[in-house]
Amino acid sequence: MQFYLDGYRPGDPFVAQPHPSVADRPDDLPEEVDVLIVGCGPAGLVLAAQLASFPDIRTAVVDRRDGPLEVGQADGVACRTVEMFEAFGLADQLVAEGYWVNEVSFWRPDPEDRSKIARTGRIQDVEDGLSEMPHVIVNQARMLAYLRGFMERSASRLRPHYGVHASGLAVEAGGGSEYPVTVTLQHLADLQETGRTSTVRARYVVGCDGARSGVRTAIGRELVGDLTNQTWGVMDVLAVTDFPDIRLKAAISADQGSILIIPREGGYLVRVYLELDAVRDRDMLENRSVTPEKLTAVANRILHPYTLEVKDVGWWSVYEIGQRLCDKFDDVPAEETGTRVPRVFIAGDACHTHSAKAGQGMNVSMADAWNLGWKLGAVLRGTARPELLDTYSAERQGIAQELIDFDREFSRMFSAAPKESGPAEGGGVDPAEFQRYFAAQGRFTAGVATTYAPSMITASAEFQHLAEGFPVGMRFHSAPVVRLADAKPVQLGHVARADGAWRLYVFADRADPASPDSRARALCDFLVSEKSPIARYTPAGADPDSVIDVRAVFQQGHRDLAVDTLPPVLLPRKGRFGLIDYEKAFCPDLTTCDVVDLRGIDRNAGCIVLVRPDQYVAHVLPLDGHEELAEFLSGVLLDAQ
Secondary structure, X not given: OOOOOOOOOOOOOOXXXXXXXXXXXXXXXXXXXXXXXXXXXXXXXXXXXXHHXXXXXXXXXXXXXXXXXXXXXXXXXXXXXHHHHHHOOOHHHHHHHXXXXXXXXXXXXXXXXXXEEEEEEEEEOOOOOOOOOOOEEOOHHHHHHHHHHHHHHOOOOOOOEEOEEEEEEEEOOOOOOOOOEEEEEEEEEOOEEEXXXXXXXXXXXXXXXXXXXXXXXXXXXXXXXXXXXXEEEEEEEEEEEOOOOXXXXXXXXXXXXXXXXXXXXXXXXXXXXXXXXXXXXXXXXXXXXXXXXXXXXXXXXXXXXXXXXXEEEEEEEEEEEEEEEOOOOEOOOHHHEOOEOOOEEXXXXXXXXXXXXOOOHHHHHHHHHHHHHHHHHHHHOOOEOHHHHHHHHHHHHHHHHHHHHHHHHHHHHHHOOEOOOOOOOOOOEOHHHHHHHHHHOHHHHOOOOOOXXXXXXXXXXXXXXXXXXXXXXXXXXXXXXEEOOOOOEEEHHHHOOOOOOEEEEEEOOOOOOOOOOOHHHHHHHHHOOOOOHHHHHOOOOOOOOOOEEEEEEOOOOOOOOOHHHOOXXXXXXXXXXXEEOOOOEEEEEOOOEOHHHHOOEOOOOOEEEEEOOOOEEEEEEOOOOHHHHHHHHHOOEOOOO
């Protein structure tokens, strides 16, 4: 992380100086805001954290609870989510505290005695090279605490308003006023109405208020789908057991039912998901008499011959599996898309619900907000076209549908009765087949399989052959490099911060970048010319990398290039002192692997990889594709005023 750009100051450098407008902001709810976020769950706080990076945008966050969540339901943090948290500077804390899911074991009935379970396999949880980040388990409440900490340290000093319920929402017909959305808020105490109400007018409202979303209802959207007849119990417990895989993620499919074991952070806590049988557990299901003691009895029934002695229960619940989805994630009817700007959005459980066993709910909800946040920021700051906001629903609804389809099949296979290996009869699932399915879907569950279709912010793959390892529409896959100026080994993807900037990675051709025949040099010269997108879209007085951040990766070793021969675009002057940013140029890290080979870059031709602010590849172009680059960006960005 870089700091001291505008002057040295003592104290924690990760705490930003407050924006001048902070002093004039009331402690109570403002009457007018740019963005009102309803809900302080994973989606709401990721969105709030992103908008907190833009202190000139007035953001308010409300939640009906009396205070921050103390015990969360979600716990699995996919590799992609950890990558996203790196952009907020939170990944180190997350991976240090979390339980790392390294391997998964699979259990089924013992062929010699089906009343007992036996291990059938054990596989690596995340395939090698899929991400530089691990799959970890951290309580949802801790994840939210990280995000609130980021918000409080930001220049906006953004904090949620608790004990506030959005009871009404109206969007002005025609949307002609500056603040076309009016939200009525009820003030609560201990979740009870106090009789006090407030009204907030907003440019945009985002409903992150869960499966019973009032914002969703207000814009006429509904969750469509069905609940299954499967009921599951879940407990976070401290227990003594002779089950040998208690500190591994374990999937157990037995004649007596199914269990998913998820070890928790801290070395002792474990989460147990238990399938409740419609016959064996009928009494407690019909009478709603489920207790932790009864869930423990179910666990011992399934785990036989092993036993689980629960010493303490941190949290428990019962839920029915269902997959439900909204057809659109904003307030504009499908037939009117493109004719008016959406003003109200929904994210997370407000627009898609599914089972918990695949560990995708919190991750996909956060990804919704990550997708929307930079778009709202760009439109509100006047750097991007308002039509950009149409891409949120278009992109995320399709991803949610993929999740629903995956979750339905995953839940079916997990809950199906195990059958003998080979050509068995009946509707059961061969445990070996389930194990293969789990491994095959590893990229999806890691969160790295998301692929956005061509749109105004995602180009076609015409030049994909120049960078096979950076597929257009997929997340920018980081790789080890060495920073030229200080010889520090770093991850290339970690240069991207949650600051709303586009990243333009220049993967140089073979030529010496200081030579006149270097195509990378010619591109860098273009990027500082009057025709450059940087000159066209960077607001007056802003740092030159605030809208388009240029980074270069050369093929030469870091000792074979001189910093003082780099082109000006890679040595930009920034801040009130005009200091030089030396962290724009990189070389291969030959102690691990050459990034050029690792990511399939054409050595002779080199290429441009343009990356969106949410770290998804928008375009791959040849180094001399100056006009194509300018044309693509002109369809997204607005000329600087």
